[in-house]
Amino acid sequence: MSGAEDTFFSDGGHENMVPPRPLRASRETIEKYAEVIAREYLNLSYGDDIQHAVIKAGGKIVIGSTGENTSNSGSLIARSRNDFTIYLSPFTSLLRDRFTIAHELGHLFLHLENSLEGNPSTSMYATRYVDEKNEEAMRAEWEANWFAAALLMPATKFAEVYKTNGDDLTKTADFFKVSSAAASVRANSLDLLKS
Numbered sequence: 001m002s003g004a005e006d007t008f009f010s011d012g013g014h015e016n017m018v019p020p021r022p023l024r025a026s027r028e029t030i031e032k033y034a035e036v037i038a039r040e041y042l043n044l045s046y047g048d049d050i051q052h053a054v055i056k057a058g059g060k061i062v063i064g065s066t067g068e069n070t071s072n073s074g075s076l077i078a079r080s081r082n083d084f085t086i087y088l089s090p091f092t093s094l095l096r097d098r099f100t101i102a103h104e105l106g107h108l109f110l111h112l113e114n115s116l117e118g119n120p121s122t123s124m125y126a127t128r129y130v131d132e133k134n135e136e137a138m139r140a141e142w143e144a145n146w147f148a149a150a151l152l153m154p155a156t157k158f159a160e161v162y163k164t165n166g167d168d169l170t171k172t173a174d175f176f177k178v179s180s181a182a183a184s185v186r187a188n189s190l191d192l193l194k195s
Contacts, residue, residue, distance in 0.1 A: 017123055017125035020111035025143070030106075035151070035154045042151075046154075046176055057081075060085050062086070086104045099178060153176045
């Protein structure tokens with residue numbers, strides 16, 4: 001796919017697709033918003049089944065690619081906030097899938113309205129791979145990552161569990177049902193790692 005708007009074939013039809021447009025909100029604002037979405041919209045608590053939350057919100061999850069090619073797994077097609085599909089790779093772990101789902105929800109809640117502004121008949125397509133030279137695309141990815149981390153590992157609870165577990169990242173990751181790598185990045189972002 002190329003360009004900002006592309007034609008994409010899904011379920012035999014044609015849809016105009018636009019990429020996520022970043023909000024340019026601060027990391028702190030995005031993380032607080034993610035915690036509100038988890039609590040008030042998705043009714044999601046620490047370690048809950050995020051796939052169930054997606055279905056309850058009107059979305060669906062497909063294991064495999066969007067049909068375009070296999071590199072598209074780990075992506076999102078959103079027509080509205082309650083009509084979206086998240087595509088997951090058949091080759092990733094459940095822990096990785098949880099973060100991918102949370103990341104795609106970040107695109108949905110942060111970027112959908114902004115991306116479809118002025119053209120509601122369009123769909124937003126967030127792909128796993130973005131051009132690293134495209135500052136706007138990279139910013140949207142960072143925002144979705146911040147959202148995902150806070151959705152799955154809220155700051156205050158994460159710090160509390162990390163300290164309770166004696167700064168053990170593996171135990172902390174197990175509590176939140178995320179990978180040790182995700183827990184390490186979160187601990188670092190919250191300045192919890194000791195030098």
